[in-house]
Amino acid sequence: MQYQAKILELRRALDSVIVGQAALLDRLVVGLLAGGHVLVEGLPGLAKTTAVKTLAAGIHARFQRIQFTPDLLPGDLTGTDIYRPQEGAFHFAEGPLFNEIILADEINRAPAKVQSALLEAMQEHQITAGGQTRKLPPLFMVMATQNPIEQAGTYPLPEAQLDRFLLHVTLDYPSADEELEILRRDRARHLTEGQEPIAPVLDVQTALAAREEVYQVYVAPEVEQYMVRLARATRAPGEWRPEWAEAVEVGASPRAALALSHAAAALAYLRGRDFVTPDDVREIAPDCLRHRIILSLNARLQKLSRDALIAGLLDAVPAP
Template sequence: MTDTTTTSAAPQPASEPITRDELQRAGEILGRVSKAFSEKVVGQTALRDSLLVALMTGGHVLLESVPGLAKTTAAQTLAAAVAASFRRIQCTPDLLPSDITGTQIFDAQSSTFVTQLGPVHSHFVLLDEINRSSAKTQSAMLEAMQERQTSIGGTVYKLPSPFLVLATQNPIEQEGTYQLPEAQLDRFLLKEILDYPSPAEEAEIIRRIEVGVYDTPREATGDSGTGVHLDDVIRLQDLTKRVYVDPSIVTYIVQLVYVTRHPQQYIPATLADYIQFGASPRASIAFTQAARALALLNGRDYVIPEDVKQLRHGVLRHRLILGYEAAADEVKPETIIDAIFHAVQTP
């Protein structure tokens, strides 16, 4: 494929290279968190990597799966592994924006209004079945995700750092749901789809339940049990920003996103016709940020094309807007995404 851009990639701001000691320390932190995750969650390595990538970049994850696939356990375990606060919000049609962000209540003793912060003011927030909440509530939550703050009674309250939202959708129940608009879906760094565990993994889940692995929840003591704390997460986020991305990788990412907007020129017409709208520049930004985190997760201080390829489904599956014909013909976004990557030459 020929270049789809007429201008060269913009020069990146100079940043201090990551030292060997910093890279080693990052590997130790990520290894401890991954070990704690695997002790509680059976399998689900793709979910683990997506959550770690989101944590390292300050992004959020949209998760689609049927009930019972350890979404809550995964979020709780990751929060516990870094000594972070965790709240779960069950979305329902009558959930109000103030139920999430917070509100002012009248204190009769002092005859004043007192601000009560909502559950979104936590480091980790599990927004369960986000599509069951009304559009107004979805908007309030997604605004908090983007702006990292809430406004209550005219006062702005910053959200804690790090801040990660894991929002879930149930694909098998559509009655009484409000579909997320495409512009709001675009706010999520990644979208992951979980499948059922294998028979061996399911047997291991039963074994862990029988021996009481899940019986003792972590108390809010501030001790992660892994030696990893929130300061370490902030350091990981700073290191992630310093991972080197070669201009050829940036050009590769931009070309991939360009093809999503002009598919007829590069992929078979039978697939191109399913695409109504391609991905926005947020996709290019997400690829760059997530590839940096994945490189660090794999012990490198530089991005390689395989990092971009590994993230292709998570970054693009919720950003490609497909027509109704795709659903009628049972064509999955992943099939089209693979065709797009096949059409663009790897640097």
């Protein structure tokens, strides 16, 4: 694995800036390695935006932050045709989606038309504007953030779009020691004001080459079967936990098993291995599955959360 050292260097560089969000940083790098999009959900002040911006700074790639608002239009993302009188013709002005790393900040504040434009970019790596289809850069990935508690001025993401995210990461508060370290680093921040949080560690070609190496990570047939069993268990949890026979309205799609395979291979690569273990699958499974499950009304009335259901299935479904 020729490029593992560079990826590990990037991961260490992220730790030098972000305190107490090790799982989030792992998932951002997994998204980069697997070529998937990442949705980060957490309360304000938990370094969601800072973590994504720091990852972008560590890669010598074109980065664009888009602040999603209710008045955003599809053309604000994709670009639009502009008439040039001196040439007597229309010229297409590319929108921010033509960059390589996109930070979609507060993604749930944009209306349905904007989400539809983003959906094509996320799934097909292309956009259609002005009657023409244009390809996006090979590295293209969306890292989106949303706040779980705000309701005014927000639009729930449609299930079809949620399914396009490789991972849905949820954040919690840091520990007391981590919060103390955040205070100390903040006091010293004025010394580096105006500088990038970290220097670029790798370029686009290295990141793409590392992705190719992730595809070479070995996944044993028994581990593949375990991934499929987990995905199918979300559709019929009653087969594993009888009390949950009516708990799920819609389970994870086949795309969930693909996400598990790609993300577990990327996590194994990040851990310095060239093979996937069942523990890799168990670690990454909640982030691959939680946004692909719709609980029934009865389950919600009983206060059953998606995370609790996934944890119960991980305990019930035997690992190889």
